[in-house]
Amino acid sequence: MDDLLGKVLDLQGVWTASNTDEMRRRGVHIRQDLPALLKERSAGLADALGVSVDELGVEGRDGTGLKTEIPWVRVFGRERSPSATTGWYVVYLFSAGGERVYLSLNQGTTVWTGGEFKARKVADLQARVGWARPHFAEQTVGRTDLRREIRLDARTSLGRGYEPGNVIAIEYSRTALPSQDVLIADLLYMLGLLRTVYEAERLAPHIPGDPTPEVLEAERSAAVVAGRRNRREARPAPSGQGFRLTAAERRAIERRSVAAATAFFEAQGWSVKDVGNRESYDLQLQRGDERLHAEVKGTTSTGHDVILTRAEVEKQRQYYPDNALVVVHSIVLDRTSKEPVASGGVLVCTSPWSIADEDLTVISYAYRTALGGDAARRDLNAALNVATRG
Template sequence: MDDLLSKVLDLQSAWTASNTEEMQKRGVCIRQELPTLLRGQSAALAEALGVPIGSLAIEGRDGTGLKTEVPWVRVCDPTMSPSATTGWYVVYLFSGTGDRVYLSLNQGTTVWTGGDFKARKVGDLRARVGWARPLLTEQMASRTDLCDEIRLDARTPLGRGYEPGNVVAIEYSREALPPQERLLTDLGYMLSLLQTVYAAERLAPHIPGDPAPEVLEAERSAAAAAGRRGRHASRPGRSGQGFRLTSAERQAIERRSVSVASAFFAAQGWKVQDVGTRESFDLLLKRGDERLHVEVKGTTSAGHDVILTRAEVEKQRKYYPANALVVVHSIYLDRAGDAPVATGGTLHCTSPWQVADEDLSVISYAYRTALGRDEGAEIQSSLRVLKKGPRQASPALQASTDAQ
C-alpha cells in the first residue's frame, strides 16, 4: 500500500489535464489498484465503520475526461454519502506537488450543476466542520498526529476546494510513508471517527451549513412535479447535503413555531387568533383598532431561507404595512420517540414586512403551453418562491428572542 501511495505521489509532479502516459498510470493506481487493495481489507474496515461489509463503499477518482490535479480514494457508507459531492467520508487526498498525502475525514465540497462541479461556500463547509469536530474530542484525545488543516498546494480551485472541508486528517510525507500495517490501522481509526459523525448526523434535525430542510423539500417536490430525475439516488429522508422532513416532523415544527409566535404577541397585549387553516397567513392580531396579519415560518435551520407560496406573497403585499413575518429558527427536533417533538427555537420578527422582489428566488414555474394559450390563457408564473432573508426592515416592530 505504501508503494502505491508513493507511486501516485511521484506521478503528481507530471500532472496535466491531458490524459498523458503518466496520467494513465496514475489513473490505474487511483481507480483500480488502491481500491482493490482496500477491498481486500473490507471486513476490518467495515467493522471499524460499524457497517456490514455490503454497506462499505471504496472508490477512487482522478477525473473523467480532463484529469484532476488532486486525485482521491475514499471509503464510506454509501447510504450516508451516495456520491463524493454529498455527505461525510474518509479520503486519501494527494497534494498537487506530490510531497504529501492526507488521510482526511472530509465531506462533499462541490455540487454538480449539470455541466460542471461548483464549489460549495467555504462558510458552509466550515460551519459543518464546526459541528462535526466537537463530536470527536474524546476519540481524538489520545492522538498527537492529527491535523485540523490540510495543505494540498493545488493550483486549481477544485484542488484547493478540499481544504476547508477537512474535519481532521493524518499527514504522510512522501519521504516517510509508514508501512501498510500502520496505514491500515490509521484508516480503521479514521473510520471509527466517521462512524461517530454518522451516528450524530442520523439524529440531527439540521446541521449548520446545510440548506434548510424546507428548501430541500420544496426543490425536491418541484423537481418531481417537473418530471426531473435526481443525479444520484439517496436514502429516504436525505436530499443532497441535508435531511428532508417527514409530514409528522413538519407538523411538529409548525405547531412549535405558531405556539412561540402566539405567546410572543400575547405578551405584548395582542389578541391572537390562529387563522392558518382558512387564510393565506397564520395569525390575525387585534389590539384596539390595530390589526396585524402575521406569516409564521418555523425551521430547524438558522432561518436564512424560508419557503413562501405565491398566495402568501400576494396577501402580505396587500396587507403591508399592517403585516409581519415571524421566523422561529433553530428549533430542536427530537426524533427519538414514536412521534417527533419540537422544542426551543429563536424568534425573529420583522414588521412592517415589505416583500421585495430581490429577496425572492423562483423555485419553479407553472408554464401555460401552446395548448393552454389556444384557450386564451396567459403564462402563469412562479409556483413557489424562496424568501431569502429576512430583510433588515422593521421600524414599527422588530424582535429576536430565544423561546423556552
C-alpha cells in the same frame, strides 16, 4: 500499502493532464491496486464504519480523459455518500508535488436540490467542518498527529477545492511512510470518526452551511412536479443528509413556532386566535382597536430563507401595515423518540411587514401552452414556488 502510496507520490512529481505512460501507471495504482487492497479488508472497514459490507464503498479516481492533479482513493457509506460530490467520507489525497499524502475526513462540495447539483461556498464548507468536529472531540483526545488543515500545493482550482472541505486529517510524509499495519490502524480510526459524523448527521434536523430545509424541499417538489430528470442522480438524495424533514417533523416544527409566536404576542397584551386552518395567514390579533394579521414560519435553520405561497404574499400585501412576519429559527428537533419533539428557537418579528419584489425568489413557473389557448408565460408565485429572504 505503504509501497503503493509511495509509488503514487513518486508519480505526482511528473504529473501532466495528458495520459502519459507515467499517468497510466498512476491510474492503475489509484483505480485498481489501492482499492483492491482495501477491499480485501472490507469486513474490518465496514465494522469500523458501522455499516454492512455491501454498504461499504471503496473507489479511486484520477480523472476521466484529462488526468487530475490531485488523485484520490476514498472509503465511505454508499447511502450517506453516493458520490464524491456529496456527503462525508474518508479519503487519501496526494499532494501535487508528491511530498505528502493525507488521510482526510472530508466532504462533498455540492448539494443536490432535486433539479441540479449546486456548488457549496467555501464559507458553507467551513461551517459544516465547524459542526462536525465537536461530535468526535472525545475520540481525538491524545492524538497529536491530527491536522485541522491540509496543504496539497495544487495549481488547479479543482485540486485546491479539497482543502476547505477537510474536517480532520493525518499527514504522511513521502520520506517517512509508516508500515502497512500502522496505515490500516489509522484508517480504522478515521472510519470510527466518520461513523460518529454519520450518526450525528442522521439525528441533525439542520447542519450549518447546508441550505434551508424548507427551500430545498420546495425545490425538490417543484422539480418532481415539473418531471425534471437528472442522469447524474441515479437514486434519491442520500437519507443521511440532515436537511430532509418528515411530515411529522414539519408538524412538530409548525406547532412549536405557532406556540412561540402566540406566547410572544400575548405577553404584549394581544388577544391571539389561531386561524391557520382557514385563512392564508396564521394568527389573528386584537388589542383594543388594533388589528394585526401575522404569518408564522418555523425552521431548524438560521432562518435566512422561508417559503411563502402566492396567497400568503397577496394577503400580507393587502393587510399592510397591519401585518407581521414571525420567524422562529434555530428550533431544536429531537428525533430520538417515536414522535419528533420540537423545542426552543429564536423568535424574530417584523411588523409592519412590507414584502419587496427583490426579496422574492421564483422557484418554478406555470406555463400556459398553446393547448390551453394561450401560450403566454405566467409566474405562479404560489405554494412551494416563492422564497423570501429574511
